[in-house]
Amino acid sequence: MTCLVFPQNKKGNLIIGTDVGSGSFYFGNSESGSSTNSDVYKSSYTSFSLGVYPTIGYYFTDNLVAGTYFAATFSTNKYKSSTTANSSTSESKSSYVYFSLGPFARFYLGQDNGKGRLFVHVSAGFSLYPVYTYTYTPSDGSGYTSKYEKYFPWNLGLRIGYEHYLNTTIGLEFYIGYTYTHSKYDNAYDYPTAEDYTYNYASNDNGITIGAGLQIHLDSLLKKKK
Numbered sequence: 001m002t003c004l005v006f007p008q009n010k011k012g013n014l015i016i017g018t019d020v021g022s023g024s025f026y027f028g029n030s031e032s033g034s035s036t037n038s039d040v041y042k043s044s045y046t047s048f049s050l051g052v053y054p055t056i057g058y059y060f061t062d063n064l065v066a067g068t069y070f071a072a073t074f075s076t077n078k079y080k081s082s083t084t085a086n087s088s089t090s091e092s093k094s095s096y097v098y099f100s101l102g103p104f105a106r107f108y109l110g111q112d113n114g115k116g117r118l119f120v121h122v123s124a125g126f127s128l129y130p131v132y133t134y135t136y137t138p139s140d141g142s143g144y145t146s147k148y149e150k151y152f153p154w155n156l157g158l159r160i161g162y163e164h165y166l167n168t169t170i171g172l173e174f175y176i177g178y179t180y181t182h183s184k185y186d187n188a189y190d191y192p193t194a195e196d197y198t199y200n201y202a203s204n205d206n207g208i209t210i211g212a213g214l215q216i217h218l219d220s221l222l223k224k225k226k
Contacts, residue, residue: 013059026179030203039085047205049075055104063108069123071100094134100127100155114165121159121175126152146189149198153183159209172214179207 026047031040051074057067076095102125109118134146161175182204189197 011059011062013065025209026181026205026207028203028205030201032199032201035198035200039083041081041083041199043079043081045077045079047075047077047207049073057104057106064105065107066103066105069100069102069104069125073098073100096129096132098127098129098132100125102126102155104157108163116162116164116171118160118162119175121157121161121177123157123159124155126154127181144189144191146187149186149188151183151185153181153185155179155181161211170214172212174212175210177207177209177211179205179209181205181207 026049027045029042029044031042033040051071053069053071055067055069057065059065074095074097079094102123104121104123106119106121109120129148129151132148135143157177157179159175159177161173163171163173165171184200184202187199187201189199191197
């Protein structure tokens with residue numbers, strides 16, 4: 001479910017809101033190489049996430065609002081990997097929290113008939129993984145730990161939805177969205193009894209998001225009218 005807080009969509013108004021518990025499903029693929037050999041490692045993966053998505057925006061014209069968002073997301077992932085060095089495959093799972101920040105714009109379509117309106121919502125931004133670490137402990141051997149270095153992914157998003165007005169103040173929103181994320185980063189591996197390595201990664205993610213929201217419209221111009 002999504003919980004949103006918005007004023008009326010009129011020029012000069014502000015909007016403040018948040019998606020609470022929005023769910024996303026991602027899928028994609030990646031390739032990586034080592035600084036010590038020419039082998040290419042490939043992986044495919046799926047990811048499910050739950051997040052909080054606060055926003056603040058300003059209506060520059062009637063029906064058009066632009067602003068910024070901040071997202072905090074918990075994600076769990078499943079990976080399947082292979083390498084050109086041999087025919088072996090592997091599967092792994094991970095979970096972590098990450099943060100995203102960027103601008104957004106939303107445009108309400110059609111005339112206001114008092115019943116509901118379609119909207120288009122676009123966004124862009126980047127993500128940070130400030131506390132990401134991974135530890136591998138095998139049944140035999142010493143294992144390793146890893147962390148991100150030089151990590152800066154960017155993303156583009158699109159949502160299409162419909163807001164149904166329950167009354168003049170409250171609206172119920174439904175939407176479906178798509179997100180594309182491109183990432184290039186280095187992952188440093190620390191081996192306690194062997195040589196350390198740094199791997200270079202590049203990945204492309206495709207995400208589908210479905211959400212429902214409650215909107216409360218507040219007219220920020222009321223004070224000016226008094």
